[in-house]
Amino acid sequence: MSAQIDQNITKLLLEKKIITQREADSIMALPIVHQKVNAENKNFSIGLEFRPRAEYRDGYRQLRTADTKAAYFVTQRSRLYFNYSQPKFKFHTSVQDLRVWGQYGQTSTTGSFNVFEAYAETGLSDHFSLRIGRQKVELDNGRLFSAANWSQAARAHDGINLIYENSKIHSEFITAFNQTSERIFETNFAPTTFTNYKMLNIHYLKAKLNEHFSLSTLNSADGYESKTNPRTMYTRATSGGRIEFEKGNLYLTLSGYYQYGHLQAGNKISAYYFQPEIQWKKNKFTTRLGMEYMSGDNAEKPSSTSKSFVPLYGVAWRFMGNMDYFTTFPLDLKNGGLINPYLHLIYDLNPKLSLRSDFHLFYLQNKVKDNLDNSIHPYLGFENDLSLHYKYNNFTMIDFGFSYMAAEKSMETLKTGNSNIIPVWSYVMITFKPELFSFKK
Incomplete structure (x- = not known):
């Protein structure tokens, strides 16, 4: 049924080098929720994730100046996973603590402990299941809907997910309606400490057409309450x-x-x-060549x-790059849109090291003006x-990254600083x- 959905998608994305081994390991290291069970199975498991990350930032997200100094700090994510499954029923929850080292005092009683996911999934038939509660949403390659696992906090949604799966089709229909508290009248939704939709509906369908071709569709509608009239909701x-084509070492895809x-x-x-993207894999070497084209407004x-x-x-x-510009x-x-040609080169030295x-x-897709009103x-x-x-062993991964940018003068209009x-x-x-x-019974 819906068993192994997350892991199957993860394996496919890893095989096509759409995600890194680091991301795949982070998703797949634990058999979190999708375990196949027979009429007698009752399974319970507890898993741990402990992830400290040290960062050096000297131009991350914003251009440097002669006066800025580099930032160095350590963040940490600590998670516990609890999973229970029996025939036609699964329950999963994960709790996490997020912190910057030194963020809380040595005797502090405050913290950042919270629930990341908490949902139940019930089997409706051999192909349908229903998942209810707080859950991550990972669709397609993550461009529009992702759990954003690199972020220590990650991302999850409160809602209902109707899942259908057979040998050729995988479908998800997700719906959510948000409130900040219980209500007696009205459904006003204007959170003050965060930004979130009031309503969300998504339908995702992936179909395997034949041995080489697959097609997926994604339709979503997210609604936000008007800032001036709480009884008006605007929907985007x-x-x-x-469409995807794969044959031998060649992989071609086009999304829009x-x-x-x-x-x-x-x-x-x-x-x-x-x-559009083309990938070529030969032995231990993988090449990805593609482009993102995102429309923008014409300031002129x-x-x-x-x-x-x-x-x-x-x-x-x-x-769009690890430096998160x-x-x-x-x-x-500045509403100008973006064109992002990219080339990714991946080399697997051995099963442990890549x-x-x-x-x-x-490139800007459209016109943007500077402070002097010039494009x-x-x-x-x-x-x-x-x-x-x-990959040191089956539960320990070590990652190192280094990024740099050669910015042009025009970047100063978007990100200030000195290019x-x-x-x-x-x-x-x-x-x-x-x-x-x-534990298995």
């Missing part, structure tokens, strides 16, 4: 999909999405995105209709992300993910 819709409806401010949106011809595509609730750094859309681009080098070029040059700069992943000073960023992370306890 996103529709599109992906169109965004329409209304933004929270009430203005219309008409934006688009597409991503203002319009009441937004042309700036927003990649919803996906992950950005996996696609473009993660908040459309603000990070090296990777990602190259990105950044800036569309070329923003070049980024190179180097990384090393070492003549090279921004750099580096990290070292170790992840422990053992299974602590397992």
Whole structure:
């Protein structure tokens, strides 16, 4: 039924080098929820994830200046996973503590302990299951919907997911309606400490057409309450999909999405995105060549209709560089859109050690003006992300990364600072993910 859904998707993304070995290990190291059970199985397991990460930032997300100083700190994620399954029923919860070393005093009674996921899944038939509660949403390659696992906090949604799966089709229908507290009247939703949708509906379908071709579609609608009238909700819709071809060492894919409806401010949106990619794998070496094309607004011809595509609730750094210069859309681009040609080179030295080098070029898709009301040059700069992943054993992973950027003058309009000073960023992370306890009856 829905057993192994997350792991199957993860294995496929890893095989096609869409995600790194680090991300795959982080997802798959524990047999968290999707265990196949027979009429007599009752399974219970407890797992641990402990993930400290040290970072050196000297130009991360923002250009340096002659006066800025580098930042160095350590963050830590500690998670416990609890899983129970019996015929046609599963329950999963994970609790986590997130902190920066030194964030809380030695005798502090405060902290950042919270629930990341907590849901129950019941089997409705041989092919249908229903998952209810707080859950991560990982769809397609994560561009529009991702658990954002690199972030220590990650991302989860409160909702209901109707899952269908057979040998050729995988489908998910997800729906959510949010409130900040119990209500007697009205359904006003205006959180003050975070930004979130009031309503979300998603349908994702992936079909294997034949031995070489597969097709997926994704349609979503997220609604935000008007900032001036709580009884008005503006809905933004996103529709599109992906076609994939795979034969031997060759993999080709093309995805595209169109965004329409209304933004929270009430203005219309008409934006688009597409991503072609070709991959070639030969022995231990994998090459990925592709491009992201994200539409934007023309500052020289203002319009009441937004042309700036927003990649919803996906992950950005996996696609647009590890230095996270473009993660908040459309603000990070001043509504100008982005063209991101990329080349990824991955070499597996052995089953435990892999090296990777990602190259990105950044161009504005449309016109952006500087403080003097002049349109800036569309070329923003070049980024190179180097990384090393070492799998010490089946529950210990070590990652190292180093990134730098050669920014152009036009980048200063988007990210201030001095484009003549090279921004750099580096990290070292170790992840422990053992299974602590397992009981099967």
